[in-house]
Structure formats: C-alpha cells, structure tokens
Amino acid sequence: MKINSPLEAYKFLPGTNCGECGETSCMAFASHLIDRSKKATDCIPLVNEEKYKKKYAELEALLAPEIREVVIGVGEKAVSIGGDDVLHRHKLTFFNKTAFAYDVWDTMDEKDLVERVNKIQDFKKFYVGDFLTLDMIAVRSISDDPAKFAAAVKKVMETTDFPMVLCSFNPEVLKAGLEVAAEKRPLLYAANKDNWQEVAALAQEYNVPVTVFAPNDLDLLKSLAKTFSENGIEDVVLDPGTFPTGKGLKTTFQNFLKIRRAGINGDRDIAFPIMAVPLTAWMAHDDEVSASYWETVVASVFTVKYGDIMILHSIEGYAQLPEVHIRDTIYTDPRKPVTVDPGVYEVGSPTADSPLLVTTNFALTYYTVESDLSSNGIDCYLTAIDTDGIGVEAAVAGGQLTAAKIKKGLDEAGFDMKEKLNNNVVVLPGLAARLQGDVEDETGAAVMIGPADSGRLPGWMEQNWPPQK
C-alpha cells in the first residue's frame, strides 16, 4: 500500500458522505480502506460514475499491497496468500495467514490416500471462539507417471474441496494433473531452470498460479519471476528452496528475509508470496518423532518470518497443534487486545439452581471456559469481568481482577443474585483463589474455588455441585 493515512485515501473519494458503503462519512470509509476492512469497490459512486473513473483507478493502485496477493483454489475453500505491506506486524498487522498444505503422493494406495486427505480436511482445534483448521492438499508425483498422477489428483478432488498444489518437475505429469483439475485453480509446482518454458506454457494455457523454484539462487528466482510476470503470468509464488539443516537452513532463513525486504521496499520483480517446504526435514531425519519435531521447528521459523504458504508432511497432533497455534499467533493483529464484552452470559439453559462462575473478558480465557462448559453440557451463568483483556492469573497479580471489580461486573450486568439464584454462591477460578475472602465480603455470597484449569470443571461439578448445605 502506497498510502497509510485516511486523509490520503479521502482525497480520492467523492466526499459526498452518501452512506452507500455503510459508513456515515467518506472519512470513516477512508479509515477502513487503510485498515483494509473495506475495499475501494465498496464505494458505489466511485465504481459506477464515469467522472470518478480516474480517481478510482488511482486509488486502487495506491491501495494495492506491496506483496502480490495470489488466490489458489475456487469457492469457499479458496486460499489467498501474500498481500502484505509491512516487515513487522505491529506496524499494520500481517494479512492472509500462511497457507498449510499437507502432502499426499501418487504411489499411495487409494484407501490410504482418501484416509489421509480426510484426516487433513477434518483437522480442527478449538481456539478463541472458533476452530483452527488446515488449508490445502499438496499432491506429489513420486511415480513420474502422468496417468498415475492424474488418478491421484482426481481422487483428491473427489474427496475434498480443499485447494491443491500439483507437485512435479515433469511438465507432462503436471499437464496430466491440470487436465483433471484446472478448473479448481490449483497451484503448479514448480518451474525450475530446466523446465520453465513448458511450465510457463501450462500456467498460461490453463490460467493457474505457478511456483518458481530456484534453490538458493536469488538471481535465477528473480529472473524466473520477472520473465513470468512480464509475459502475463501474474500469479507467481517464489520458492527459494528450504534446506532443512545446518548452514543451509541459515541461508534459507536469510533468503526469506532478503526476498521479503526487497519486495516491501518496492522491487516489484520479486514482490510475490514465498513458499517454504518444511517437509524437507524428513530428508534429514530417519525416525518419525525427530522428523516431525524438526519439521514443526522449521515451519515455525518460516511462519514467523515470511512464509506465505508451506508444504508439510506430519499429520501427528503433537506436530500440528503448535503449527496452527504459531500461525494464529503471528497473524493476530497485535495492535488490539482480543476481548469479549463484559457481562453475565448464559451457558446452556441455566436455572436458579445453576452455578454462577467468574472469568475474565480476555477472549482466550472466556472462550476456553465457555467451550469447556457448553461442550460438557453444564448449564450455568458465566461472568466475564472487564480485566482489560488480561487473563485470570495475570489479572489477579496486576490488580485488574479484584473483589470490587467482580461486584461491579455483576451490578453493571444487572445480575441480582438473590433474585436469579437459590444458592447465593459465586464460583471463582482456581487461579483467583486468593480473592475468596474479599469476594465474600464484597458480594455477601458464599465463594467456592473452582479448578485452576476449566478443562477440569466437569469433574469439579460432579464433586462439588450442588453445594452442601
């Protein structure tokens, strides 16, 4: 993005405050253009009226991200990668989470392939009110046989609507895959120094995004990307090679840094999304745990620094969990804390005999507790106290969670315990146990101390609820 203040964007808008975009003023709309929650196309007059044509075009150019955005796949599961404008996330935030593609290969038994694809597409991990999931399937040609590859691609398509990466260095094999899957807009992998003309022709003929691969040769990588884009192939992904160990890994890391810095600094020839292949860790380790560990470590490095898409192999939970979490970590906007509105929430269908539990308005804490309760069928009232988005333990230590705050939270929510509950009990989180006496004094209620982790609430309820008179 070439501009960074709403004022600069405002200059290109009609300035009529017509409200058709859903904002009350053009200035408000301009600020959403800058934080990317709105697009220039949302300004109806700008798009439709002839007199704004020039301004519209100029604005679009100014708003285009520094790193090209590439879309892989079609429909709901389509994945966008790239599109970033900054080198450090606190300056703006990073957009378009790193896309995770897990591999299958064309020498697999059909049954194993279907099972693996299903496992990949079904993966989910609850986190902050939603599920973390995976994105894509990379189909590798080990056989080098076009027919076998086409069959594997077809099977994957029949099993999932996840977008695909078609992986072979043999243009005939890639072509066979494209004949089956072109309409799904898969990513071609890859054009290298030997096959680039044929692969470029395939990308043109079938109009699909394509990866250029030049292991540790940034001149060649740039040369390929430039050649492709100047010949009309705009959807390019860069793979500078992922060397999994030793000095090779250090060099790989620095290549990623160099490419992204050059791209953000305005070198349009190399301003494309970058691919990492942590799967190469499996070429360096024999046993499964070591390979999975190292793959996760390499994946984490390139999630933090500039990998926009990666190809992975291990589908073990212990490897995938940290991978999806580090990705969410890096792509969470660091400029605003993630909170829920303070208040008393009903979980399930609480009655006057249900417990009243206390937690904080830190979104992670709230959703974790809420899901632990609801998924175990516990009907209750759950109070999110305004701790400025700080978790229980830190909020108790820092004074954001106190007896007075809890009293205030209940009052402001209009929750009258005497009227709503038969039991007059407040359940505090285990990590807030030290507030027990104060909360009893402040609210006049009996205070029970729950478990330190809300995952143990079901067991705790069995033991402690209803409370002994």
Add this chain to the structure above:
Amino acid sequence: MSNKMKLSGLTDLLKDLDVDSLEGVTIEGDIELDISGGGGLNPAMAYALGHEAAQISLHVANIARMLGYPIDQLFAASMGGFPQAPIAGQSRIEELIPAKFDVANMSEWATPIQEVTLGATSADGGSRKNTITLGGENALPYYFDAEMPHRNYVTMDVFDMPIGMAKAVKGNYEDVINDPAEWAKKVVRDFNADMVTIHLISTDPLINDTPAREAAKVVEDVLQAVDVPIVIGGSGNPQKDPEVLEKAAEVAEGERVLLASASLNLDYERVAKAATDYGHAVLSWTQLEINAQKELNRKLMKQCGVPRDSIVMDPTTAALGYGLDYAYTNMERIRLAALMGDDELTFPMSSGTTNAWGARESWMKESPLSQDSDWGPREYRGPIWEIVTGLTLSLAGNDMFMMMHPTSVQVLKEITQTLYGSIEADEIDITNWIGAEV
C-alpha cells in the same frame, strides 16, 4: 527410435525442402517419426515439446495431408475430437529475462545492543569455569545485516523445594527434587544447561516462609555444585523478595550472578543496590508493556546507578496460544527500538520460556473438547510447546531462555545455533524433494 537427428537440423532440412522433391520420400515413415519418444503428431503433445517441434510437426502434417494421408482423422482420434488450431494463441516465452537480486541492509539499525557478561572466573575473583556474554547485536537475530556476536544461552530452572510440574517435566527430576545442588548438577551434566537458575520459592510467606539467611545457604550449595554462571530468583513475593535477593547477592559476592528480578511492584532500589554492592547484574522485569520497561530501566540506571553493562530485561513471556502474540511483538518492538537508538531499551533480553508449561496443550492428556482432533501424546506435545514458544521469541531478539524440559533445551539450542550459523550438517540435496520417499 534410433534416429537422433536434432530438431534444429530438421528445421533447416525442411526449410530447404521443395515440396515437389518429397515425391520420392516414403511419407509413412516420416508420419511415424517419434520426435522425442512421445506421441507422434498429436499437436497437444507437440505443443508440450515446444514451439519449434510443433512447427515441424505441422509442417510434416501439412505435407502428409497434401499427399492424401488421413491426417485429420488421426488428429481427431488422438484428441477425442476435431483438432483446434493447435498452437494459435499460445505464447511461447523464448528467453529468460536476466535479473540480479539485490537488497539493501537496514541503515537505521545503528545502535548496538549492550553486552552483559554473567559469571566470573578465578581471573575475575569468582569460581566459575566460564563466563557468558549476552547482547552485542547490531541487527535482528540471525539477519544478514550484521553477524551476531554471541549465541543464545539456556539457563535451566532449579527450585529450592519440590514443586508441582507437568508430568513430562517431573519425570526428569524425581531423583533430585529434594536436593537443589544435585538438581543443578544434573541439568549441567546431563542436559547441557549453559547456566542454572535457582528459584528460592520456599521463601514465600504463603509457602514455607524460609528465612532469607537460610535460603542463601541453598545459593552457596548451588555455587559449589556447579561451575557455570547462575541466576538467582526469589519467590515472586514483592514484600519478601528484596530481602531474599540481598542475602543471596551477599553470599554470591564475586560470582557475578544475575539477580531476578527488579520490578516496578517491589522495592527495586534494594534489589539494584544489592546488585551494585556485590558486583552482580540485575534482571529488569515488566509485564508485557514497552513503556513500563523503559521506565524501570531508566530508574535502575538513573535513580539506582546500575551500570549499563549490568542490566538484562525480561519483558514477560506468555505461552504459545496464551498471549505469545503480544509477547512476541512486545519483544520485537523493544529490540527494534533499541537498534534504532532508544538507549532505555538497548539491553539483552531473557525469557521465562518455562511458562509454556502453563498452557493446557502442553500438559493435558487429551483435549477436553470432543470436537477437537486428536492432540497426540502429551510426552511429545509438551516439549514442542516449550520449543516453539522459545523459538518464536528468539526470532524477536531474545538472548537467554529459562527452561525446564531436557528435550526442549536440546532442540531449542539446535535450532537457534543453526540459525546462528554454528551447526555444521551434511548438505541435503533438495532439488528433487518432490520424489523423496518420506
């Protein structure tokens, strides 16, 4: 196909050919000509072989058609339909546009991070076998702008009393849990710790309220037991810690330990004075807030007179999935500001990476949610949680890690030292990774 004639040769040949002169040629043989071992005259195939080959194929095909060979039917059969204009509209890129990759270094990173040395050898009046120097960076870690002068270091946690630990951690310490000196020996000898942190948590009035003088004896024991530099931590009780750290600083005189911690919610002046009086360094600890970190560092320097070479910062580590998003950016912003000259922030950083074990994903046997996919065995899940937490912060500029699990320590050291450039490994040929049997 034994005919090895080059395509360019064939082009030249055809260019010189007068159609009339083909009358004596056995066209059938040419029709069968297998240009590259592929599929005869199928234009789609010819296209894949390249423009040049396609031209030749068409040329030959046209000749064949003229001579009455049923070429169109053949095309239709091989393509499952009537042939289209085979290469029309297909652009063929002839040349790779040459390019030279170049990127500038960051000119605004002009201020180096302060070097802080921990531990004292006999030459410096201490009894450590070696010292450890943190800091000195001129760029973000492992960047190409400037070599990192020092690698990352790991200090492993030892407690002065048995504590609750995740099962995967506890299994490594059951034999030494009642003996901090043996515990310290074990982490250095068996687990490759660069340093040892002795946490005097029993001094907390709400735990055992161990008197400061008694706690100091444990520090002496640990100093006797190991010869690496040490870090001394209190219990985290703001009333008690200054007194505990004073006594500990006194018995460790000459050893240049790191006192953990000075913070804004306790009498940091007493901790700072203990450090300066006995020649130690001090850990400046704040909670995820860059301005608070600046304020405390400023107070330590200006108000308490702590020399610049004796301050290490701990801007707080939140675990992966539990606030690491803020911890990472907080640290990265601190390091960037320092490199760009904010002299209230130009200090090496430490991370309480052990905090990762507070995340339920690291220790819980399985997900409490039935909708979640299988989390995998916690024996493997726990260590990688600690590794990824630490690794992420290492990329933000963290210099020293306080850790607990031996596997986590080993892998974190391996990855940070790989990025640092001190680990040699056989180069893996990745040019054909697609076909790798993994």
